[in-house]
Structures are given as structure tokens and as C-alpha cells.
Amino acid sequence: MIVSKKDIPNLLDKMIAEYDVLAPVKKDNFTVFKPIASGADAVLGEGNTKLPAKELFFPQSEKLFSYSVTEEGAKLDAPMDDKKKVLFGVRPCDARSLKLLDNVFDNDKFQDPYYLTRRANTVMVGIGCNMPSSTCFCTSVNSGPFDTSGLDILLVDTGDAYVVELVTDKGKALADQAGLAAASDADKTAAAAAKEAAVVTCQVNTDGLKAKLDVNFYDPIWEKIHEKCLGCGACTYLCPTCHCFDIVDDAVDCAGCRVRNWDSCAFPLFTLHGSGHNPRTSNKERYRNRIMHKFKYFVDNFNEIGCVGCGRCIKNCPVNMDIRVVLENIRGSEARLDS
Amino acid sequence: MQAIAAQVKEAAKKLLEDKKVDLVVGFAEGSLPLRGTPLFARTPEEADQLTWNRGCENNLANFLRKREGKVAVVAKGCDVRSIVALTKENQIDRDNLYIIGVPCDGMIDRKKIGKLLGGKEVLAVEDQGDTIVLKGNGFSETAKVADLLHNSCIDCRYGNPVVYDALIGELMPEKAEEDFAEIKEFEAKTTAERRAFLAEEFSKCIRCYACRNACPMCYCTECFVDCSQPEWIGKSAADVQDNILFQAVRVFHGAGRCADCGACERACPMGINLRLLTRKLVKDVKVLFNAEAGVSMDDKAALATFTADDPEPFLVKE
Ligand code: SF4
Ligand code: SF4
Numbered sequence: 195m196i197v198s199k200k201d202i203p204n205l206l207d208k209m210i211a212e213y214d215v216l217a218p219v220k221k222d223n224f225t226v227f228k229p230i231a232s233g234a235d236a237v238l239g240e241g242n243t244k245l246p247a248k249e250l251f252f253p254q255s256e257k258l259f260s261y262s263v264t265e266e267g268a269k270l271d272a273p274m275d276d277k278k279k280v281l282f283g284v285r286p287c288d289a290r291s292l293k294l295l296d297n298v299f300d301n302d303k304f305q306d307p308y309y310l311t312r313r314a315n316t317v318m319v320g321i322g323c324n325m326p327s328s329t330c331f332c333t334s335v336n337s338g339p340f341d342t343s344g345l346d347i348l349l350v351d352t353g354d355a356y357v358v359e360l361v362t363d364k365g366k367a368l369a370d371q372a373g374l375a376a377a378s379d380a381d382k383t384a385a386a387a388a389k390e391a392a393v394v395t396c397q398v399n400t401d402g403l404k405a406k407l408d409v410n411f412y413d414p415i416w417e418k419i420h421e422k423c424l425g426c427g428a429c430t431y432l433c434p435t436c437h438c439f440d441i442v443d444d445a446v447d448c449a450g451c452r453v454r455n456w457d458s459c460a461f462p463l464f465t466l467h468g469s470g471h472n473p474r475t476s477n478k479e480r481y482r483n484r485i486m487h488k489f490k491y492f493v494d495n496f497n498e499i500g501c502v503g504c505g506r507c508i509k510n511c512p513v514n515m516d517i518r519v520v521l522e523n524i525r526g527s528e529a530r531l532d533s
Numbered sequence: 534m535q536a537i538a539a540q541v542k543e544a545a546k547k548l549l550e551d552k553k554v555d556l557v558v559g560f561a562e563g564s565l566p567l568r569g570t571p572l573f574a575r576t577p578e579e580a581d582q583l584t585w586n587r588g589c590e591n592n593l594a595n596f597l598r599k600r601e602g603k604v605a606v607v608a609k610g611c612d613v614r615s616i617v618a619l620t621k622e623n624q625i626d627r628d629n630l631y632i633i634g635v636p637c638d639g640m641i642d643r644k645k646i647g648k649l650l651g652g653k654e655v656l657a658v659e660d661q662g663d664t665i666v667l668k669g670n671g672f673s674e675t676a677k678v679a680d681l682l683h684n685s686c687i688d689c690r691y692g693n694p695v696v697y698d699a700l701i702g703e704l705m706p707e708k709a710e711e712d713f714a715e716i717k718e719f720e721a722k723t724t725a726e727r728r729a730f731l732a733e734e735f736s737k738c739i740r741c742y743a744c745r746n747a748c749p750m751c752y753c754t755e756c757f758v759d760c761s762q763p764e765w766i767g768k769s770a771a772d773v774q775d776n777i778l779f780q781a782v783r784v785f786h787g788a789g790r791c792a793d794c795g796a797c798e799r800a801c802p803m804g805i806n807l808r809l810l811t812r813k814l815v816k817d818v819k820v821l822f823n824a825e826a827g828v829s830m831d832d833k834a835a836l837a838t839f840t841a842d843d844p845e846p847f848l849v850k851e
């Protein structure tokens with residue numbers, strides 16, 4: 195199937211009638227995913243959005259339930275966002291990040307209803323990346339600019355149109371509803387050519403990285419690596435796969451709500467125990483956790499690297515802490531046995 | 534710039550070779566174009582990575598508090614002002630700090646480049662002094678450096694370090710007094726307009742605290758936002774009022790201490806106009822107390838002293 199770019203606003207308007215449509219919209223000099231009221235608001239074809247797609251499924255602050263105690267008794271209200279949604283224009287790395295997060299929010303031990311309800315009710319329409327940025331390294335972490343793994347539909351930009359690739363039945367149903375024209379052989383060739391022409395120039399070598407992280411917890415290299423890190427939350431909050439959270443009660447007297455907020459391993463409050471003890475006393479332990487979590491613990495637990503190579507942390511770190519350089523330094527270091 | 538980079542390197546190596554210092558804090562070439570990155574050199578070999586360019590934008594004073602041993606720092610004008618302010622607050626022992634001062638006429642704001650190029654990605658740059666060539670996929674554009682500098686650098690009158698142990702490069706001519714035009718414009722707005730502006734601006738805040746952590750003057754052992762007993766401020770970023778409260782307290786806490794270095798604004802990943810607030814306080818301190826933070830080793834910080842001559846209208850002077 196194929197859809198011409200000039201028909202996209204119309205197509206989105208039709209979808210808006212039936213779904214909540216989320217698409218990148220312009221905010222200052224970047225884009226963010228927002229529910230759109232008109233198809234014309236969608237800004238497609240720019241690089242990655244500032245904030246990752248995870249916030250649409252696992253919001254930065256999420257009210258889990260609200261409660262009140264009055265003379266009539268206790269009342270509990272647990273809202274569930276079960277609206278039908280289309281996420282339009284998501285990049286393959288962000289889509290794949292959700293596949294990774296599924297491991298965390300849906301496993302033998304835990305199923306998170308808030309996240310899973312949104313996941314089940316959302317159709318993911320992605321756009322492949324014809325022009326990967328110099329900070330994109332998706333191909334080094336088992337993905338690529340046209341990876342369909344987290345998508346229901348993939349759009350391939352062929353200039354004036356998008357060639358539509360159906361990935362799942364959910365995607366097919368949405369496309370059937372839209373009644374799109376069939377793609378000609380020439381269109382298909384153009385799509386193949388676009389894929390061929392898109393080159394991810396940045397490569398990150400992860401050979402032997404896991405083996406090293408398995409044994410270098412006490413390696414003095416961490417002293418050097420973390421030194422310039424400010425311990426802010428920019429890299430974790432903007433990362434599509436970081437998923438640590440904290441639960442707080444926002445309450446006044448007998449009424450309030452329980453809120454789940456993003457947390458960051460870079461913060462001093464992260465893992466601070468009620469006793470006052472903190473197993474991660476300094477920035478060294480905290481930064482080490484960020485790397486370990488993505489490139490060791492996630493691999494141990496789910497057999498996947500917990501990074502999709504989107505490059506957001508590289509672009510947004512205030513001190514240019516570049517995860518590619520960090521990984522290279524770790525790989526190049528002498529492996530030391532844990533003691 | 535290249536000549537300065539070479540001299541910085543040489544000075545740092547010498548200090549380390551002669552064992553005058555144990556550590557040099559400076560900048561290395563970063564991994565992105567026009568991006569310097571903080572470097573901690575403990576050997577002459579490590580000091581080989583030191584450099585100087587238009588992307589040395591971090592305030593390195595932030596890395597100097599409560600250091601053990603002898604430390605040298607490669608410091609531009611704003612870094613030195615923060616060093617002076619921190620020395621007065623007993624966070625830095627001036628006797629153990631060697632300042633390699635570098636006069637600075639401004640660092641380049643990558644956001645301005647983004648605007649100029651309509652978001653096209655810069656892959657390489659060529660610094661030609663007053664102009665800079667920005668190169669990317671299928672384009673090469675020459676721009677005036679003066680058009681790309683950070684606003685904090687354009688307003689800065691202390692590009693020449695106010696104290697130093699060694700100076701690299703040439704001192705620059707004095708600049709005219711700043712006029713705080715954008716602050717006056719903000720002050721002229723009605724309360725409702727100001728509130729609306731702040732609400733819009735801080736709706737973008739994700740409470741990552743990069744602003745706080747990049748600021749050399751933000752060093753409370755426990756920041757009030759992190760305190761949970763009592764909880765002074767809501768922990769969710771969803772509440773714009775809390776975001777504004779966080780910033781208001783941060784900015785007031787910096788009054789008379791903030792050197793207007795702009796490090797907070799540069800660190801903010803969401804591009805929030807933080808300098809509007811910090812600079813409002815810089816202006817107030819100047820107007821009310823005739824004081825500027827970190828411009829001299831001799832005077833006391835504006836809010837850490839009292840004289841009967843304080844031009845505060847609410848103090849009655851006999
Ligand atoms: S690596 Fe950079 S973005 Fe991440 S916590 Fe450290 S300073 Fe902040
Ligand atoms: S670690 Fe960095 S590159 Fe990897 S997914 Fe997170 S933000 Fe993207």
C-alpha cells in the first residue's frame with residue numbers, strides 16, 4: 195500500500211474521529227509526541243522527538259489511584275486509560291524500546307495494568323529513518339533504521355509518499371480501515387532504494403563488553419569514568435528504555451492520590467533506604483548502575499541489551515558524557531576480577 | 534584558538550611535571566562538533582588531551598569544591614567569578630588552587646546554530662576566528678561567530694578573569710555596561726502576563742535537575758527538593774506550580790552569588806529560559822546593593838554582609 199504525503203493530514207483526521215492520535219508536534223526547536231486535534235499538526239520526518247515514546251505508556255507522573263476517607267467511609271478510585279490510540283510517526287528505535295520495556299512491565303512476576311492496557315490499545319505506526327543522525331547507533335544494538343520489531347505498520351519515505359508495510363494484524367486492520375491504494379512495483383523499488391541508501395555511520399562495538407561488565411564491578415576505571423558526570427536526570431529521563439520509578443502519596447489530610455514518578459539512578463535519593471543507609475553512596479556507584487543496568491543486568495534478566503541506540507543521552511548530556519566513548523573505554527580496559 | 538589550546542596544554546603539563554599540582558581540570562575535545570568536555574588530567578600524558586575551543590561551555594568551578602590536594606583549573610572569565618564566590622564561601626581553598634586564566638569573548642550556543650540551519654545536523658566545523666564554517670550532509674555554511682554566541686556571553690563584561698595565577702592569551706578591551714533590556718521588558722509585564730509566561734515556560738520542565746547540578750553555586754548537601762521529611766515540594770513534574778517553585782527557590786538562593794555564567798540554562802535539555810530568572814536577581818542585587826558576584830576577592834557577598842548604607846528602601850536609615 196501507499197499513501198501520498200499530501201494525503202496524510204486527511205488520513206490522520208479520519209483516524210482522529212475514532213482514535214486518540216498521538217504524533218510529533220513542534221515545541222520550540224524540538225518535537226514532542228502530543229495528542230493532535232488536526233492531522234495538519236503532525237510534524238513528520240524530523241529526527242527523534244525530544245522525549246521518548248515511553249512517556250505515552252509509562253508517563254513521567256502517573257496517578258495510580260486516588261483515595262478519600264469521609265464520614266461515609268473510604269473511597270478508592272483507580273482510573274484506567276483504556277482509550278484507543280494510534281501512535282503515528284514513531285521512530286523504529288523508540289518502538290523497539292517498548293518491546294524491551296514489555297519485559298519489565300509484563301513478566302512471570304509482574305503485570306502492570308496501566309502500561310499493558312495502553313500497549314494493548316495502541317496501534318504503532320512508525321516511519322523508517324532515511325537520514326540517521328550521527329549519534330544514532332541502532333544497528334549496533336540489534337536494531338536498525340527500518341526495524342519493524344515494535345511496530346504494527348512501517349512507513350517508508352520515498353519522497354512524495356510513504357510506502358506502507360504491514361507488520362501485524364493490528365496494523366493491517368488500521369490500514370484496511372483507511373482504504374489505502376496499492377503500491378506499484380515502482381513504489382516498492384523506491385522503498386527498497388530508500389532503505390538501501392540509509393546508512394547508520396556510527397558503530398559501537400559491544401564485543402566482549404558483557405564479559406567485562408560481569409567482572410569489573412570494582413574496577414578503578416569507574417572512578418575515572420564518572421568524574422565529569424553531574425548526576426542529573428537528563429540522560430535517564432530522555433532515555434527510551436530507562437524505566438525506574440518511585441511511588442509517592444500526594445495527600446492532604448484524608449484525601450490524596452498515589453502517584454508513580456520516574457526516578458533516576460543518577461539521583462542521591464535513588465536507593466536511599468528508610469534507615470538512612472544508601473548502598474550507592476556516590477556518583478560513581480550511580481553512574482556505574484546506569485551502564486550495568488543497560489549492558490549487564492538487562493542482558494542477564496532478559497537476554498537483550500537495554501539500549502536502542504537512539505542517541506538522546508549523547509545529544510542532551512550537559513557535559514558531553516558520551517555513552518559510546520564510555521563503552522569503548524570499558525571494553526578497552528583491563529578486565530579485573532571482582533574481589 | 535589553536536594557539537591558546539597549545540599554551541593551555543603546555544602550562545598544564547608543566548604544572549604536572551613539576552609536581553606543583555596533582556590535578557588539572559580543563560577541557561578536552563568532545564565527541565560532537567563544537568563540544569568541549571570536562572577533563573581531569575593527573576599526568577602530563579593525560580594533559581595532552583587538553584584543548585580550548587568555542588565549545589568549552591561548562592563552568593568548571595563546579596568541579597572544584599572541597600577538593601583534596603593541589604588543583605589547577607583552566608578557567609574563563611565566568612568560571613573565575615564563580616571560583617571567587619566559592620572561595621568566599623569556604624568551598625575552595627585559594628592557596629591550593631592554581632588558576633590558568635583564559636580571557637574569553639564567548640562560547641557558541643548550539644541552539645542558535647540549530648535555528649540558523651533549521652535543524653540540519655552539523656558534522657564538522659572550521660573555526661576561522663571571527664567566522665565559523667558549519668558543515669554537514671550536502672551543505673557548508675559560513676556564519677559570524679558573534680551571531681552564535683550564548684546570550685550570557687554577549688552580556689558578560691568579565692571575559693577577562695578577575696584573578697589568575699597564569700594568563701593565556703590576550704586581555705580584552707572593557708565592554709560597555711549591560712542594560713538588562715530583556716529583564717526590564719519582563720518587569721514591565723503585568724503580574725498575570727508574567728505568571729502566564731512562567732507557566733508556559735515551566736510546563737516544559739522535566740525536573741531532571743541538570744540546571745541545579747550544573748551550577749557551581751548549588752551545593753547544598755541536601756537540596757530542598759530532595760528532602761522527603763518534610764516534603765517541601767511535590768515530587769511530580771506534572772505540576773507546573775511545583776516546577777516554578779523549585780526554580781524560584783533555586784534562583785533566590787543564588788541571589789548575590791550567581792555570576793550569571795548561564796551554565797544552568799545551557800545544561801537544561803528542554804531549552805527553558807532560565808536566565809530570565811537568574812538575571813532578574815542579578816539585576817536586583819546590582820540595583821539594590823550595587824554588588825556583583827565574584828568580581829573581586831575583597832568585597833563580601835551582597836547578602837552575607839550588612840551596612841547602614843544599604844540602599845534597601847525598606848531599611849530606615851537615620
Ligand atoms: S551522564 Fe550527563 S546527562 Fe547523565 S547524569 Fe551525568 S551529567 Fe547528567
Ligand atoms: S542509553 Fe542513550 S542511546 Fe541508549 S537508548 Fe538510552 S538514551 Fe538512547
Ligand code: SF4
Pocket residue numbers: 615747748749750751787790791792793794795796797798811
Ligand atoms: S544560577 Fe545559573 S547563571 Fe547563576 S551561577 Fe548558577 S549556573 Fe551560573
Ligand code: SF4
Pocket residue numbers: 737738739740741742743744745800801802803804805807
Ligand atoms: S534543567 Fe531544565 S528541565 Fe531540568 S529541572 Fe532544570 S529547568 Fe527543569
